[in-house]
Amino acid sequence: MNWVRYLLANGIDMNETAITKELVAICMMGGVIIWIEKDRAVALDALDKVPRGEWPQFIKVGDQKINPSRVEGIFTAQAMEEAGRRKNGEWQCQHGHWHDRFDKCGHRKVLGMVKAKLPNGDVIEYPRYE
Numbered sequence: 001m002n003w004v005r006y007l008l009a010n011g012i013d014m015n016e017t018a019i020t021k022e023l024v025a026i027c028m029m030g031g032v033i034i035w036i037e038k039d040r041a042v043a044l045d046a047l048d049k050v051p052r053g054e055w056p057q058f059i060k061v062g063d064q065k066i067n068p069s070r071v072e073g074i075f076t077a078q079a080m081e082e083a084g085r086r087k088n089g090e091w092q093c094q095h096g097h098w099h100d101r102f103d104k105c106g107h108r109k110v111l112g113m114v115k116a117k118l119p120n121g122d123v124i125e126y127p128r129y130e
């Protein structure tokens with residue numbers, strides 16, 4: 001499942017909502033994912049400071065009650081997007097670009113810029129690759 005597509009299909013615009021309101025995904029064991037504004041997950045986040053034996057059975061997150069011992073993690077929208085891409089077979093090359101499963105990386109590392117003078121006197125600059 002592509003998370004960007006998932007968010008868009010649910011009327012959530014990644015760029016607008018996820019970044020301005022900073023949505024996080026609470027991933028539950030069993031596969032349920034709850035998208036929520038980061039501010040509303042504070043109660044869950046604060047459990048780090050409470051010994052596990054003293055955790056309440058349920059924590060109110062937004063209008064939902066969550067069993068904290070069933071939470072796998074709270075992830076950023078970006079982490080979810082990347083996980084979705086990997087699940088779809090995409091991979092990220094060492095230059096930071098995403099490629100489809102069977103794509104070869106054609107990216108090259110730019111070592112620096114080279115200046116050259118053309119016969120007409122113009123100076124151009126072009127990248128030098130490894």
Ligand SMILES: [Zn+2]
Nearest residue numbers: 093097105107
């Ligand atoms: Zn690449």
